[in-house]
Amino acid sequence: MFERSRPAGDRPSWAAARLTWKEPVSHPMSADPTSRRDIPDATVARLPEYLRALSDAADRGVLSVSSEELATAAGVRPTQLRKDLSHLGSYGIRGVGYDVEHLALEISRALGLTQDWPVAIVGMGNLGRALAAYSGFATGGFHVAALFDEDAALVGTRIGDVLVEPMADLPRLVADRGVSIGVIATPAGSAQQVCDTLVRAGVRSVLNFAPLVLSVPGDVDVRRVDLSTELHVLAFHEQRKQLAAGQGQDVGHGVGVGR
Numbered sequence: 001m002f003e004r005s006r007p008a009g010d011r012p013s014w015a016a017a018r019l020t021w022k023e024p025v026s027h028p029m030s031a032d033p034t035s036r037r038d039i040p041d042a043t044v045a046r047l048p049e050y051l052r053a054l055s056d057a058a059d060r061g062v063l064s065v066s067s068e069e070l071a072t073a074a075g076v077r078p079t080q081l082r083k084d085l086s087h088l089g090s091y092g093i094r095g096v097g098y099d100v101e102h103l104a105l106e107i108s109r110a111l112g113l114t115q116d117w118p119v120a121i122v123g124m125g126n127l128g129r130a131l132a133a134y135s136g137f138a139t140g141g142f143h144v145a146a147l148f149d150e151d152a153a154l155v156g157t158r159i160g161d162v163l164v165e166p167m168a169d170l171p172r173l174v175a176d177r178g179v180s181i182g183v184i185a186t187p188a189g190s191a192q193q194v195c196d197t198l199v200r201a202g203v204r205s206v207l208n209f210a211p212l213v214l215s216v217p218g219d220v221d222v223r224r225v226d227l228s229t230e231l232h233v234l235a236f237h238e239q240r241k242q243l244a245a246g247q248g249q250d251v252g253h254g255v256g257v258g259r
């Protein structure tokens with residue numbers, strides 16, 4: 001159970017809180033922004049889950065949470081949570097726990113979500129259109145700044161307020177709109193070429209939905225999202241459970257190399 005609460009709705013919105021948040025002068029990370037590099041990658045990977053749990057708590061009007069409550073909501077051990085949050089300089093208060101809003105803002109700041117991130121999406125097919133229309137981007141400081149496709153029939157159409165632009169205009173629009181993150185939603189066959197175009201235009205962070213490993217210069221970060229991989233892992237565990245229950249069966253599917 002979460003400890004203290006106030007009525008949902010009687011709190012500033014996350015967006016408003018993000019905009020009005022002021023760094024405490026004495027905070028270790030405000031004194032030296034480069035110290036954020038000391039947060040281990042595994043901790044960084046768990047921070048979004050903590051933020052989601054805190055956001056859920058705030059939506060219910062909860063003011064403070066214990067490390068046990070937050071750990072349970074995020075699906076980690078309390079010791080792991082405390083260790084992760086110690087990298088942010090957040091130790092909570094004994095008997096009170098963590099202030100939900102303050103911790104959410106600290107995590108948002110550590111993740112870089114307190115600033116605006118213009119995103120460009122390339123490939124306006126089924127997936128690209130769904131991503132472009134996804135309103136959840138805006139809550140993290142991300143906004144869809146540009147959309148691109150090579151298909152002349154799609155260029156000039158709109159998804160929400162944003163026009164689909166031709167690939168030839170990508171370098172200029174990426175520069176003009178300060179795009180910092182590129183999303184690749186093209187078929188695998190064109191993803192490397194699209195990635196090269198984004199990188200040449202100055203993009204240094206790429207979210208790749210196409211099923212292939214991209215080659216990029218050392219200063220470019222690539223994250224790959226692959227639902228098939230997640231399903232494969234689930235299938236593995238499901239198979240284990242079935243075998244343990246004595247009902248395993250091989251229905252003769254080939255190995256899934258043709259994603």
Ligand SMILES: NC(=O)c1ccc[n+]([C@@H]2O[C@H](COP(=O)([O-])OP(=O)(O)OC[C@H]3O[C@@H](n4cnc5c(N)ncnc54)[C@H](O)[C@@H]3O)[C@@H](O)[C@H]2O)c1
Nearest residue numbers: 123124125126127150151185186187188190210225226227
């Ligand atoms: N990661 C995941 O979990 C996941 C889920 C679904 C789809 N996908 C992948 O996402 C990609 C898109 O899937 P989809 O169903 O939207 O495909 P789609 O065929 O509907 O759309 C692809 C779009 O990319 C455009 N395109 C192709 N080459 C291009 C290029 N060189 N420059 C600019 N635009 C180009 C096409 O004109 C088309 O509009 C595929 O690689 C697919 O495998 C990944």
